[in-house]
Amino acid sequence: MLPLLPMEGHTSGKRSAVTCHLKCADACFHPVPNPTANEYFRDIVGAALSRRSLLIGAGVGAAAIVLGSGSLNAPPALAAPPVGPMGRGLAFSPIAPVPAAVDAFVVPQGYRWSPIIRWGDPIFSAADRFDPEHQTAQLQSRQFGYNNDYLDIIQQDGRHSRKAVLVANHEYTNEGIMFPPAADDAQADEQRHIAMMAHGLSIVALRRKDAGQPWVYRVGDRVNRRITATTPFTLTGPAAGAAALKTAADPDGLTVLGTLGNCAGGTTPWGTILSGEENFNGYFRSPGVSAADARYGLADRATGRGWERIDPRFDATTPGYENEPNRFGWIVEIDPEEPNSVPVKHTALGRFKHEGANVIVGTTGHVAAYMGDDERFDYLYKFVSTDTFDPSGKPRARTHNKTLLTRGSLYVARFAGNSPQSEITGTGQLPTDGQFDGTGRWIALVIDGVSQVPGFTVEEALINTRLAADAVGATKMDRCEDVEPSPLTGKVYVACTNNTDRGKIGREGATEPNPRTANRDGHIVEITEDGSDATATTFTWNLLLVCGDPATNTSTYFAGFPADQVSPISCPDNVAFDVEGNLWISTDGAPSTIGLCDGLFKVPLEGPERGRVQQFLSVPRESETCGPVIRAEESMVYVAVQHPGEGGSWDAQTSRFPDYVPAGTTPAEGAWAGPRPAVAQVWKVS
Ligand code: FEO
Ligand code: CA
Ligand code: CA
Numbered sequence: 001m002l003p004l005l006p007m008e009g010h011t012s013g014k015r016s017a018v019t020c021h022l023k024c025a026d027a028c029f030h031p032v033p034n035p036t037a038n039e040y041f042r043d044i045v046g047a048a049l050s051r052r053s054l055l056i057g058a059g060v061g062a063a064a065i066v067l068g069s070g071s072l073n074a075p076p077a078l079a080a081p082p083v084g085p086m087g088r089g090l091a092f093s094p095i096a097p098v099p100a101a102v103d104a105f106v107v108p109q110g111y112r113w114s115p116i117i118r119w120g121d122p123i124f125s126a127a128d129r130f131d132p133e134h135q136t137a138q139l140q141s142r143q144f145g146y147n148n149d150y151l152d153i154i155q156q157d158g159r160h161s162r163k164a165v166l167v168a169n170h171e172y173t174n175e176g177i178m179f180p181p182a183a184d185d186a187q188a189d190e191q192r193h194i195a196m197m198a199h200g201l202s203i204v205a206l207r208r209k210d211a212g213q214p215w216v217y218r219v220g221d222r223v224n225r226r227i228t229a230t231t232p233f234t235l236t237g238p239a240a241g242a243a244a245l246k247t248a249a250d251p252d253g254l255t256v257l258g259t260l261g262n263c264a265g266g267t268t269p270w271g272t273i274l275s276g277e278e279n280f281n282g283y284f285r286s287p288g289v290s291a292a293d294a295r296y297g298l299a300d301r302a303t304g305r306g307w308e309r310i311d312p313r314f315d316a317t318t319p320g321y322e323n324e325p326n327r328f329g330w331i332v333e334i335d336p337e338e339p340n341s342v343p344v345k346h347t348a349l350g351r352f353k354h355e356g357a358n359v360i361v362g363t364t365g366h367v368a369a370y371m372g373d374d375e376r377f378d379y380l381y382k383f384v385s386t387d388t389f390d391p392s393g394k395p396r397a398r399t400h401n402k403t404l405l406t407r408g409s410l411y412v413a414r415f416a417g418n419s420p421q422s423e424i425t426g427t428g429q430l431p432t433d434g435q436f437d438g439t440g441r442w443i444a445l446v447i448d449g450v451s452q453v454p455g456f457t458v459e460e461a462l463i464n465t466r467l468a469a470d471a472v473g474a475t476k477m478d479r480c481e482d483v484e485p486s487p488l489t490g491k492v493y494v495a496c497t498n499n500t501d502r503g504k505i506g507r508e509g510a511t512e513p514n515p516r517t518a519n520r521d522g523h524i525v526e527i528t529e530d531g532s533d534a535t536a537t538t539f540t541w542n543l544l545l546v547c548g549d550p551a552t553n554t555s556t557y558f559a560g561f562p563a564d565q566v567s568p569i570s571c572p573d574n575v576a577f578d579v580e581g582n583l584w585i586s587t588d589g590a591p592s593t594i595g596l597c598d599g600l601f602k603v604p605l606e607g608p609e610r611g612r613v614q615q616f617l618s619v620p621r622e623s624e625t626c627g628p629v630i631r632a633e634e635s636m637v638y639v640a641v642q643h644p645g646e647g648g649s650w651d652a653q654t655s656r657f658p659d660y661v662p663a664g665t666t667p668a669e670g671a672w673a674g675p676r677p678a679v680a681q682v683w684k685v686s
Contacts, residue, residue: 018646019624021304023172023261025282025297027375032501033295034377034466034476090578090602090632090684094567097599098618100591103655105641106618110686113617115658116166116206116638117217118678119146123204123224132672135179137190140197141228144204145170146178147677148640150265150275150356150574151627153206153215154336159633164206164215165223165336168627168640168679169262169275173198177674180650189310196229196307200259201275203227203336212634214681225339229258233332236406237348238449242459245327245347248320249313256327256345257313263374264356264482264574264627269367269389270401273334276354277345278374280328283307286316292464296353297375298325326463331357331371333405346405349383350445350465356574358484359405360534361389367404368534370492372480376499377508378466379474380413380483384535386448407449410462411442412474415513415541438512440527442537443472478502478514478522481588482574486605488581490534492527493544495572498589513541516555520593521548521570524585526605544583545603545611547572549594558603559611567615569601570594573624578632581605584616586625586639598625600639617682620644620657620675627679635684645675 020026092108107113120130121144128142148168155161173195182188205221208214218224233256235245245253260283265275285308286298293299300317302308308315313324330345331354349357352373359369365388371381386407390397416439444452445468451458453468461468478499485492496514503509503517510517513525526544529536546557549568558566571589578584583605587598599618604610619625619641627640645655655675661667 018174018176018622019643022174022646023282023643024279025304027279027297030297032376032507033297034375034470090630090635090637092614092616094614095599095616095618097568097594097615098597100595100597101621102597102618103621103645103657104618104660105620105657105680106597107682108616110684111635111682112685113680113682114214115676115678116215116681117144117168117202117204118658118676119144119148119198120676121217122219123202123226124220126219130672130676132178132674133180135194137193137197140194141226143226144168144202145200145226145228146173146195146198147171147642148202148679149263149626149642150273151629151638151640151679152265152267152273153629153631153638154267154271155631159631160211162208162210164208166204166206166215166217166679167201167267167273167334167336169201169265170199171262171278171642174643174646177645177648177650177653188306192305192307192310195305196258197226199229199262200227200231201225201262201273201334203334203339212636212683214683223336223339225336227259227334227343229260231258232256232342233259234342234344235327235330236344236346237462238407238446239347239459239462242347242463244323244459244463247313247323247327250327253323259332259343259345260328262332263354266356266358266369266484268333268359268401269361269391270398270404271335271337272402273336274357274359274369274405275332275334276356276371277328277330277332278353278355280325280353283328284314284316284325286325287322292467295464295466295470296325296329326351329354331369331405333402335402347462348406348408348410348446348449350381350410350461351463352378352381352465355481355483357383358482360485360487360490361391362534363531364533364535365389366408366535368485369405370483370485372477372483372494373466374479374481374497376479376501377476378480379469380477380480380494381465381469382411382413382442384409384411409444409448410446410465411444411537412469412472413440413477414443414473415440415475415511417512438541440475440539440541442539443474444537445469445472475511475513476508478519481572484575484577485534486577486581486583488577489605490529490532491605492529493575493583494525494527495575495585496523496525497571497573498522498593513543515543515546521546521553521556522572522589523547524572524575524583544605545569545572545613549596552594558613561609561611561613566611566613567599567601568594568596569599569613569615570596571598574626574628576628576630578602578630580632582630582632584628584630585613586628588624588626591622597621598623600625600628600637620655622646622648622654623657623675623677637682638679639682640677640679642677644677648674650674 122128263278288300550563573588623644644657648654653674
């Protein structure tokens with residue numbers, strides 16, 4: 001029997017090495033794949049330290065945060081921060097942070113929660129019910145997938161809608177807790193087929209009785225759809241049909257089967273869904289000899305998933321399939337209104353470990369898509385369309401808008417310090433008002449389908465985008481996750497989740513936009529495009545947050561807000577906005593950094609409460625918070641809960657999320673004892 005996905009290195013009760021192994025193919029245990037020396041910032045460790053000492057003032061005297069028990073639906077309120085006026089919209093008292101070992105979904109006083117849809121819930125027919133003991137690939141292809149990440153709830157008639165469409169993607173699978181141990185190779189291979197069907201995206205209709213009330217999903221609705229690791233996609237843009245995208249099964253280089261590693265995403269102004277193919281490299285065995293292979297983490301070794309055993313396209317050492325890995329690592333676009341439409345992969349937006357993409361319409365009508373490459377020392381990108389957005393709402397306008405991401409220009413960010421005349425860092429001093437006023441430029445890789453990088457054709461710049469960005473001297477960032485413009489101000493928020501390698505021997509040290517060595521807790525950069533135009537090629541920037549637990553960490557910064565009045569926060573991942581323009585941040589990694597369950601946090605961006613981080617909810621043990629959707633106008637919040645109980649095993653599960661049994665009762669005979677990744681809704685009851 002072949003071993004499936006070993007779990008070495010797991011530490012019970014904390015965010016474990018399991019995520020690294022399953023999600024990222026142990027990227028953190030491999031050398032950093034960006035060894036280039038494009039250091040346009042001098043090492044400013046000393047300056048960063050002096051900044052840190054400046055920030056200590058915010059942490060001195062911070063009150064100890066009282067940790068609550070995390071009891072389900074009834075948490076104690078955070079003890080220290082006073083609850084100020086929240087204005088219109090979503091009012092809540094911040095919850096107390098929840099210790100990492102607690103298996104509970106915790107919401108503020110006066111709120112309730114329930115799952116909308118869980119892994120294995122049937123989408124097309126109630127007959128396809130979840131039975132983990134007898135799962136098949138056919139059933140899984142007709143059920144909600146695993147490990148939901150990006151999420152949107154598209155309400156068809158706005159706030160008072162009783163109809164909506166839920167869209168979620170499914171990043172990866174955890175066979176060790178999804179299936180019983182395989183008895184032989186044949187059963188292990190069947191589990192691999194099931195896992196392929198648990199990847200991709202799900203689209204499901206929702207109904208409810210009234211605004212502000214919880215939703216139920218509708219089995220068998222016309223819009224319901226599953227997209228999996230075998231669904232055909234059409235390649236678009238300048239690299240479609242390139243020789244490097246052709247395989248034996250697709251000699252035209254235009255049609256790819258499936259989508260993998262879907263992480264964050266965005267909903268476009270024209271109503272389609274974008275999703276980022278992130279850690280695709282972990283699915284492929286590759287020759288591992290080229291510079292591009294090394295840069296993308298592709299290697300000649302058996303994969304943890306073993307899909308190369310059941311489908312030759314996952315073995316790029318097989319003649320005819322050498323280019324298959326090049327067909328992943330793109331932004332995909334799906335139209336949730338047209339269940340029979342063929343989804344697309346946009347080559348114009350470049351190929352890297354795409355976290356996601358968020359689109360905004362610029363002042364000239366051209367649209368910009370902001371994108372992060374989530375790897376240590378990788379880059380921040382922007383795409384600007386050649387054509388302009390048609391806001392008319394007519395059917396032909398939608399058809400036109402769906403072409404906007406096929407033609408345009410691709411840029412990568414180069415940050416500078418606070419001296420506009422220099423690309424070398426400025427003083428490194430952070431004024432106490434938080435306004436750093438650094439500058440930056442978007443460096444063109446491709447303009448209107450023409451490569452701007454010497455030595456790169458447009459196909460090469462788009463397929464091996466990391467190499468092109470290396471060549472132009474982009475700024476190395478601390479793992480850009482979600483990058484999203486505020487719909488109210490146009491300012492762009494970049495969640496840099498962490499980078500503990502920063503400052504290690506041979507690695508770049510602290511820089512002004514990445515101000516900490518051994519950056520364990522992450523930070524958020526705030527970008528203002530010049531002229532407030534998303535299509536600008538120059539910008540200014542600040543640090544909004546330098547994350548951590550201010551009770552124990554003096555290097556935190558909360559836009560100048562008193563650090564003893566905020567919720568501790570670590571590893572920002574996804575961001576979203578409410579109608580008032582507040583930023584909401586979901587986290588991935590707090591258990592292993594500050595010993596707390598991950599959560600969802602609100603932070604005002606304007607006025608006297610700018611920087612006041614307040615925790616709204618906490619997710620169960622060993623899970624991350626994903627895909628926040630904030631409907632403050634009706635006091636509802638939605639999140640995707642990914643990898644609950646990821647450190648367990650089939651026989652020793654560590655979470656029962658979301659199907660908890662009331663305290664003091666015994667689960668029914670035969671009840672599923674394991675976790676189910678799920679979309680959760682939170683609504684106000686008092
Ligand atoms: Fe899938 Fe970058 O998180
Ligand atoms: Ca993420
Ligand atoms: Ca987002």
